[in-house]
Amino acid sequence: MTVFDVQKIRQDFPILKEKIRGKDLVYLDNAATCQKPQAVIDSIVHLYSHDYANVHRGVHTLSVRSTDKFEGARTKVKDFINAASEKEIIFVKGATEAINLVAQTYGKANIKTGDEIIITAMEHHSNIVPWQMLCEQTGAVLKVAPINLQGELIFDEFEKLVNDKTRLISVVHMSNALGTINPVKKIIAVAHEKGIPVLLDGAQAIPHITVDVQELDCDFYVFSAHKLYAPTGVGVLYGKQALLEAMPPYQGGGDMIRKVTFEETEYNVLPYKFEAGTPNIADVVGLGVAIDYLNGIGMESIAAYEAELLSYATAKAKQIKGLRIIGEAEHKGAILSFVLDKIHPHDIGTMLDSLGIAIRAGHHCAMPVMDFYKVPATARASFAMYNTKEEIDVLMNGIESLIEVFG
Amino acid sequence: MFDDLRDLYQEVIFDHNRNPRNFRIIENADRKVEGFNPLCGDRLTLYLQMEGDVIADASFQGSGCAISTASVSLMTEIVKGKTEIEAEELFKKFHEMTTGKDENFNLEAIGKLAVLAGVREYPARVKCATLAWHTLDAALKNEQQAISTE
Numbered sequence: 001m002t003v004f005d006v007q008k009i010r011q012d013f014p015i016l017k018e019k020i021r022g023k024d025l026v027y028l029d030n031a032a033t034c035q036k037p038q039a040v041i042d043s044i045v046h047l048y049s050h051d052y053a054n055v056h057r058g059v060h061t062l063s064v065r066s067t068d069k070f071e072g073a074r075t076k077v078k079d080f081i082n083a084a085s086e087k088e089i090i091f092v093k094g095a096t097e098a099i100n101l102v103a104q105t106y107g108k109a110n111i112k113t114g115d116e117i118i119i120t121a122m123e124h125h126s127n128i129v130p131w132q133m134l135c136e137q138t139g140a141v142l143k144v145a146p147i148n149l150q151g152e153l154i155f156d157e158f159e160k161l162v163n164d165k166t167r168l169i170s171v172v173h174m175s176n177a178l179g180t181i182n183p184v185k186k187i188i189a190v191a192h193e194k195g196i197p198v199l200l201d202g203a204q205a206i207p208h209i210t211v212d213v214q215e216l217d218c219d220f221y222v223f224s225a226h227k228l229y230a231p232t233g234v235g236v237l238y239g240k241q242a243l244l245e246a247m248p249p250y251q252g253g254g255d256m257i258r259k260v261t262f263e264e265t266e267y268n269v270l271p272y273k274f275e276a277g278t279p280n281i282a283d284v285v286g287l288g289v290a291i292d293y294l295n296g297i298g299m300e301s302i303a304a305y306e307a308e309l310l311s312y313a314t315a316k317a318k319q320i321k322g323l324r325i326i327g328e329a330e331h332k333g334a335i336l337s338f339v340l341d342k343i344h345p346h347d348i349g350t351m352l353d354s355l356g357i358a359i360r361a362g363h364h365c366a367m368p369v370m371d372f373y374k375v376p377a378t379a380r381a382s383f384a385m386y387n388t389k390e391e392i393d394v395l396m397n398g399i400e401s402l403i404e405v406f407g
Numbered sequence: 408m409f410d411d412l413r414d415l416y417q418e419v420i421f422d423h424n425r426n427p428r429n430f431r432i433i434e435n436a437d438r439k440v441e442g443f444n445p446l447c448g449d450r451l452t453l454y455l456q457m458e459g460d461v462i463a464d465a466s467f468q469g470s471g472c473a474i475s476t477a478s479v480s481l482m483t484e485i486v487k488g489k490t491e492i493e494a495e496e497l498f499k500k501f502h503e504m505t506t507g508k509d510e511n512f513n514l515e516a517i518g519k520l521a522v523l524a525g526v527r528e529y530p531a532r533v534k535c536a537t538l539a540w541h542t543l544d545a546a547l548k549n550e551q552q553a554i555s556t557e
Contacts, residue, residue, distance in 0.1 A: 021411055344472035346447045347416075350532060354411045363448060376448025376470060401408045406421065406473070 004301045010386050012037040012293070023356030026391045031176050031204060031335055031382030032360050034229045036290075043289040044231065044282045055281055056255060056272070070281050073288030074271070080291045081221060082212040083238050087270035090244070091279055094235035095203040096126040098222035099170070101237055101274065102199055103130040105247040106220075107168065113139030115167040120158070120182070121147045121372060122175040125365045127201045131170060140167070147372065151178035151327035155186065162190055169198045173205035173221075177366040177378070178327025179310075179335030181209070188217055197243065203227055207384065208306055208333045210299040213238050230290035231283035237274070244270050251276040302385045306334040309383045309392065316396045322403060326378050334383035337364075340399070343406050345379040351402040357395055415525035415532070416473065423477035428484050429466040441553040442469075442542030444534055449475045453483075453542045460491045472535050478523055479539035485519060491547050498540045505536050 010016050015035045018025045027035060047069065053062035055070045074086050083089055092098045111117065117131050121144050128142075135142050143166075145158035153171075162169070169191045174181045184200055191198045197219035202211060206223040213221050220243070225234035239247075249256055249267055253276035259266040267273045294302070313336050317323055322341035340348060349361030360380045363370045370377060381395055409416070436454035443450050451469030455462055465483040470476075486494045500517050503509055507527030514521040526536045538554075545554045 344447070344449075344470075346472040346532070346535065347474070350415070350529065351409060351412060354409055362446060370448065376450065398408075405409055405416070407425070 004297070004305050006305070006386065006388055009297065010388075012039070013386055014038055014041070016386060020356040020358070021354055026355075026357040026394050028381040028383065028387065028391070028395060029358045029360050030207075030384035030387075031227075031364075031380065033226045033232070034207060034384050035386070036229055036231065036286075037293050039293050040230060040286045040290050043286050047282050047285050052282070054278055066281060069285045069288070070279070073284045073291075076288040076291045077236055080211075080295070081236075081238060082214050084214060085241060088238055088241050088244065090237040090239065090271045090274045091284055092235045092237055092274075093233055093280065094226075095201060095222045095224040096130075096235070098220075098235050098237035099126055099199070099201065100130045101250045102170075102220055102222075102239070103134045105250050105274075106197075106243065107131075107134045108138065109246075109248055111138050111140045111167045114165060115140045116143050116161075116163070116165045117141070118143045118145060118158070118161050118166055118169045118171075120145045120153050120171055122151065122153070122178055122180060122366070122369055123170075123172050124176055124201065124203070125367070126203075127170055127172055128368070141165075144368075147180075150329050151175065151180045152329045152331075153180075153182055153187075155183065158187070159190055162194060162196065164194070166191075166194065166196050169196055170201065171198065172201045172203075173211075174202075174208065174333045175327070175366075175369075176204040176335070177337060177364040177369045177380070178329065179332040179337065179382075180327060180329035181205070181331040181333055183331070184216060184218065192217065204333065204335075207294075208303060210303065219243055225283065225287040225290070228287070228290055229293065230287040233280045234283045234287050236287075241270065244274070249273050249276070253277045255279075297385065305385060306383055309387055309389065310334045310336065312389050313381065313383070313392045313395075316392060317399075320396065320399055320403070323399065326373050326375065335380060336382070337378045337380045339375050339378050340403060343403065345377040347406070348379045348399070348402060351405070352395070352398050355394070355398045357398055359395075415529060417522045417525065419481075419519075419522045420473055420477040423480040424473040427467075427476055427480040429480065430468065431466045432468055433464055433466050436466075438546040438549065440542050440546040440550065442538045442545075443553055443555050444471070444475070444538050445555060447472060447475075447535065449535060449538055451475070451479055451539065451542060453479070453539070453546055455543075455546050462486050462489055462491070462494060467539075471538070474523070474526060474532055474535035475538050478536045479542075481519060481523070482539045482543060486543065494543065494547060498544050501540050502537065505533050 051065040053066045055067040143161045188198045199220035200218045202223040221238040226232040256276040258268050326337040345361035362377050433454035437457040438455035449471030454466045456464035467479050523536045526532045542554045
């Protein structure tokens with residue numbers, strides 16, 4: 001394996017050369033979305049310039065080329081998360097849609113009045129609301145496993161919630177608001193003892209952690225491409241083939257059918273059964289290129305480098321008087337959520353922006369987490385493989401200066 | 408270090424943020440309306456004591472960013488003694504100023520409130536400044552429902 005060379009990686013991301021308000025951009029909002037390497041940007045232009053037509057339809061050359069690239073990306077995703085087959089990789093528009101798909105197909109078919117669904121107290125709204133909607137439709141009950149002040153799942157309490165009425169457990173792999181990495185293998189082991197399927201929301205985990213769905217033995221895994229250095233508008237639903245086979249389709253339309261008459265329709269095989277209509281061809285191809293790019297660096301190297309960034313940032317942050325870190329789980333990804341005494345996160349965000357630093361200020365689509373910590377919002381610096389310790393210094397200096405200005 | 412922000416964060420704003428005026432509850436207030444900006448988590452409760460159509464007293468409670476705290480603090484100072492119609496006029500002017508649609512807006516005519524004109528350059532922060540005034544507007548119209556800027 002080659003040495004991790006952050007300066008070389010930075011050269012691959014054209015946006016990192018942007019000046020923001022006259023300053024060098026310090027992009028620390030990667031948990032919201034990651035920037036794109038030149039190879040991904042070029043792949044979209046190349047597809048539309050040379051290989052583009054609709055997929056799965058034509059006998060003409062371009063349609064074949066387009067289909068090959070599109071299906072090639074599916075194979076890359078399969079290999080990236082080590083799924084058993086391409087049939088288990090469904091392209092949707094994002095992690096949110098993937099969860100909604102499972103709720104509205106698997107959920108509606110298998111979950112009835114009085115049944116229970118378990119989530120945790122650190123979920124993103126996208127892993128809360130689809131289940132609330134399903135509960136409203138079916139009369140099922142949503143159970144929430146609590147977290148402690150470090151931002152870790154209280155495992156005993158979670159275990160107590162698992163019972164004979166539990167029909168599904170849907171848990172975030174890595175929290176976007178706290179950085180916590182959940183003990184998902186333990187969760188899955190407890191669930192499978194009772195034959196309960198587990199969905200992992202991997203939107204935040206996927207760019208930071210090597211994901212092996214067979215080793216995890218999760219039943220569903222969902223993520224968004226845009227957080228994996230790939231274009232927006234694409235998400236992946238992984239599901240075990242047997243589960244996907246048994247599920248009713250999500251949307252009806254073209255591509256998801258084998259035979260249609262006005263009397264009845266025969267649905268297509270996996271994965272097409274769940275991909276009605278023309279898919280987001282170019283951005284799926286871009287996802288494949290992003291995966292190639294990441295494989296070239298190695299997910300293990302990325303994880304090791306990011307762990308270094310996080311511990312550097314955490315140590316620096318702890319030296320700042322009046323700064324409180326929100327989320328200090330033992331197992332944590334490269335996210336630093338914090339609040340400052342008497343300075344609202346939005347003021348922090350605006351002030352840092354004037355220094356060229358992009359962070360997120362707000363509730364991070366996790367309002368229940370904010371309620372738990374009794375804060376209206378937090379400021380969040382989230383790191384990616386292209387960030388540097390020098391950038392963390394710029395951030396920390398900025399925070400110290402703004403504390404001074406606010407007095 | 409923050410030279411670019413001098414228009415947005417004027418000293419008056421820091422002052423009102425550190426020491427908000429009229430930060431108290433009016434017991435048995437005639438009007439009490441909640442304002443909420445879900446995006447930032449800014450939350451305030453506005454209290455008005457009326458004497459006929461005159462705002463005899465105004466106060467607030469809640470928490471928010473420096474811009475929203477300074478805005479509501481300044482507002483409670485300024486509307487005291489104003490009639491409902493005068494306060495509505497001010498709301499309109501304030502709205503015009505912060506949304507920045509009128510390039511020839513006369514800042515002098517709005518007095519003290521002009522310190523908040525800087526938000527025009529920061530679209531993401533306009534709501535911080537206007538939350539107080541939308542809440543006042545609801546209070547004047549005697550709407551009991553909580554106000555949300557979303």
